[in-house]
Amino acid sequence: MKKIMYLILAMFTVFMSCDNDDVDIPPTPTAPTNLSVTTVISGDGSGEVTFNASADDARFYHFDFGDGTKGLSKTGSISKKYEMVGDNTYTVKVTAGSGSAQTTSETFDVSVTLSFTDPETVSFLTNDSSKTWFLAASQPGHLGLGPAREGIDGDWWYPKWYSASAFEKCGSEDSDCLCDDELTFSVEENGTMSYTLDNKGQTYFNVGHKAVVGGAEDIDFCYEFDTSGAKAVALSQVSGNVPEDQTTGIQLNFSDEGFMGYYVGSSTYEILFISDTQLYVRTYDTENADLAWYHKFTSAAAVDGGEESLETIYTNLVWSDEFDVDGAPNPANWTYDLGAGGWGNGEAQEYTDSSDNVIVEDGVLKITARSSGAVGGAVHYYDDVTLVATGGETASVENFEGDAPAFTDFGGVSTAVIDNPDASGLNTSSTVGESTKNSGAEVWGGSFFDITSPLDLVTFSSMEIKTWSPAIGAVVRLKIENQANADEFFEVDANTTVAESWETLTFDLSSAPAFNYDRVVLFFDFGVSPSGDAAYTSARIKSENLFEFTYGRVEIRAKLPSAGGTWPALWALGANFDEVGWPATGEIDIMEHVGNNSNTISSALHYPGNFGGNAVVGSTSVETATSEFHNYTVEWTPDSIKFVVDGELVHNSLVNSATTPFNSDFFLIMNIAMGGTLGGAIDAEFTQDTMEVDYVRVYQ
Template identity: 75%
Template sequence: MKNLMYMFVALLMVFVSCEDDDSFDPGPLSNLAVTSQVSDDGSGIVTFKPTATGAKSYTYDFGDGTTGESLTGYISKTYSTTGENTYTVTVTVIGFDGSTLTETLQVTVDVPAMNSDLVNLITDGSSKTWFLAAAQPGHLGLGPAREGIDGDWWYPKWYSAQAFEKCGSEISDCFCDDELTFTVNSSGEVTYVLDNKGQTFFNVGHKAVVGGTADEDYCYDFDTSGEKEVTFSAVEGNVPEAETTGMQMEFSDGGFMSYYVGSSTYEILSLSEDLLYVRTYDSMNPDLAWYIRFTAAPSTGGEEESLETIYTNLVWSDEFDTDGAPDPANWTFDLGAGGWGNGEAQEYTDSPENVIVEDGVLKITARGTGSGGGVQYYYDDVTLVAAGGSTSVVQDFEGAAPVFTDFGGAATAVIENPDASGENTSVTVAESTKNNGAEVWAGSFFDVDAALDLSTYTSMEIKTWSPAVGVVVRLKLENQANAQEFYEVDATTSVVESWETLSFDLSAAPAFTYDRVVLFFDFGESPTGGAAYTSARIKSENLFEFTYGRVEIRAKLPSAGGTWPALWALGANFDEVGWPACGEIDIMEHVGNNSNTISSALHYPGNFGGTAVVGATSVPTATTEFHNYTVEWTPDSIKFVVDGEMVHNSLVNSDTTPFNSDFFLIMNIAMGGTLGGAIDPAFTEDTLEVDYVRVYQ
């Protein structure tokens, strides 16, 4: 599970603006020094780390015809020219007093034409077949582009990519049958064959290629036979080293990887023995970045591999033999609403209605409260205004609706204007619902195609409709590429159940790139009343924490659409180092909308959220029968097992991973969210049943 309270304590700190300190005096600009670190993996990535007294910002001339800017000075640059090349880099620091200092340094970068480690993983040294990671969340995602962007732009895909689960629909299930085979010959040349079983899943924008007529993405007959050549090269542009391998693949003769968007070039974001995660750009719209996850071919060795455990001494267990509340010597509770980051709909309680031991079984029950409550606010005509009165409309919600990203328990959509009178007679407007039990900072954002021009326009006006007077509306303008670059300003409603125009002064906004509009209605307050759904999350934190061992949990899972049960473990130092640095071990995750599949995952720096190391298996009776879900965690490896059979061997453990210190156990049901998906409108309740939890060492 990714819903970590720690993340949102940190997020709240970002959302809350700090007051200016009039006594701040950085002093004169001086002492510029610059260090550089060249990646040794052949990716061409160089990280620059300057320091200076009195510095306000830094600019870079990278010596290859490209430039960059950074407020902190820290910046990563990917050099793509193959071979060993030396670049003269010029770093200029700008002080708060307007003065500048310049430092010049040389960096030598060796970019091989082909990365042998990547090739070996992709081809397994000879030939290897990959399949769509259909059981994993976000196996197809639409997310941020990076072209032409300098600086630390990255958002985890689980936060910013819009995930689409495609394998359960007739119009797209051909996507899940593809076989992608890479082969390397004795000369090191790589070839590629896509076996699409006769049909390819086409993006609607490219249907003309096959004479398609559907008004949505669709499976069409399409011939992908024939061997394609694969070339590897360094990725062009500035991509943080932790978020990519720095290499890309290009296929000859129009070759592509499973989903047709007219592209033959794929950046390798992450690669391991059983996971290939790539990004490509739509040939008709390079602002659209598509993310696809593939898993390695299943074992062809006959019977599945069985776990041969090294841990046989039972050191801790709960057999749930005593009716009533969970044993307080073993379990405590997480309480609260908002889902801690995954857009979930439930509020966690310690009520017996949500968590109880009965007849030798722990029962965690998610319930629909029937309230579905919350407070609705409406807004429209987001408009920039210049000092002289000229205006520029940012969004009026009359055309194609923007893509909203909600957080903290808010929900946003474009609807028909519920009060087309007074100041606003528009046909359609945006509705922002702050659900009962939502976080005080709940809100949503939408992105704009071009940065807002705050050199011309000094304020923003937004038409709003509120059910109360005195509601604080917080506007936050943000840089999609760098969440640390933002500006916040508040306005307050003055009328009840009527449209009014609120004005937000932007004249003091720093000179950042602003291409994201974030709105918080009734900032600082949470609507009274219960959440639409309640559930429970219990944990052994501070009661039982352990390093290494075999954890076995026997459970029967809920089946209702929108349920998201999980049995997992979290690094006990999460409140000190944060997530994902603390590490997370997902022993079992399941979603009612895909009830025949269970998954397991590891989250840690470089592999978390949408890039977690994930494996899955089919368990057709997961919701009707009890099954044993097991993790074997040793100093050398982490293995996931169902009913004694290996699901995947996900990790070679080492002293560089966070899986070498204490963890504690967690069990819960979330509702909806990034993995749970759409909640069945008829949902009333469903239960996760746990027969026992046992830890062996």
């Protein structure tokens, strides 16, 4: 043990006696010198910058790019892509280091241009090479007018752009040149976009710009005006205070005073919606800053009825019903939808399988809508929607004495302004609002109307509404909402305390968040679905689970009802609707007719991005639609969907593709609805009316 301890002591002594010069100790690092940085800035608008740094004795380079991001390089070379659109200057700091505390830095500015682009929009516009667009002349509102971004009174225009005041221009000689325009977007070899307007030598001018062409007319007019030659077109972000739910955030900018058909002096168009087949834009009048013009375009040309015959590719009859056996419809072909409420369209009928409503007689199918004589659901009346301040000051919101507001109904409710049915007690005014919650309506059914100025909830803390209810204890829900943002709302309930008499219900708004409330929504009998007999009965038959098909030509020969309020339809629905819902399932409306607009036939396609008020719609006049049989046809292929009346092409509504829901099984439906969002007001004298169907044939 002692020998080991001596050995350790001896080794320690030898180590301690070594000369320090014999040990290789690294020198202390020195700061890098001669730091130099060069930049290579891309000139293609991509925002790409390459930095090259060098310094003596540097082991690493740290980059602070001036936009909140950083980078590290051992070689001194690094690339950075800036992401702020436009021309921007960034203060960059480059630090060269040889150790943790030994660094040298240089700070300088770099100016970068990033051009805006959106590959999906470019693809839609150009089909990745070249694509021609046409005015959606067969659709209502193909040219519309509304307030500009910040209107005269600063209020936002609503409903959304597709409901702008519509001017049907293609039927007038003064303006029909607009409907011949062809707008072609192309991708050039260098990746830029170009645009050509072929307007066949004539331009439709807004009257405020007639001086450009030396026009003499005091109305909008078609003038000879040369628009030949390609224009450059670039995308940019929309500038200005534009609500997010009313724009894609992208605008088109045309060079050399390029424009899109209707001349209002503008070369900038805000894209409101774009898909493979639909383009909706808004532009601002250069002579009147308070006006915005709305255009609808389609990538399929609209063809007026009679100008072109359908050349079908489907000639093999695969399914039909000739309705040659009297009695109930053939159960091998048809089943029924039953019940009331109208599936959210505010309709007034109840669908039955009764022979009073659907029967085969004399070689035709007869679907008959009838008045049942019942009241039809629960009816409430209301009046004098008024804001009230704590001190008693009041401000009228709506009293129904002037022009009726534009009601929007939902969930099986219908709303109108009528003569006061009980002008007594608290309310002797002449006209009031009527809310009818039809039998079978959704528990959340109701209606709303919009107001031009937001509710002043700083001055006023509550709202009073005179109400007439058929029962005590009915829940009346008031919802105030921001038109531009449905997530900004406030709800409060009140209960009726008397039956069949006017009373004033008070709704406390003192705790409402500070939003911009310019919509009033009312739900009467909230939480209840009325039962009992509906005011009208009808039938809706379908081939669901019996005959379903993908692609083909459907031909239906029918004679239509004419009474006001009738809404007959021949249509098809995606068979997977119970899995994906509507509109994801797709809907093909072969024929729709409204008794209140008799002998005008419309067809429509509903699918994501194009449904409800924004559906792809076409229409034509058939003067004897309600007195004679006519053939209503759809030709549905993997590439297109075309609508036809009596063999003549009405319009090409869709360039079909893998992105639409029109590539799987659909089933057929035939029905008559009453009233609702499209059927409108029902004739007070209505008793019954019938749609007769001679045959249904499907070819593939």
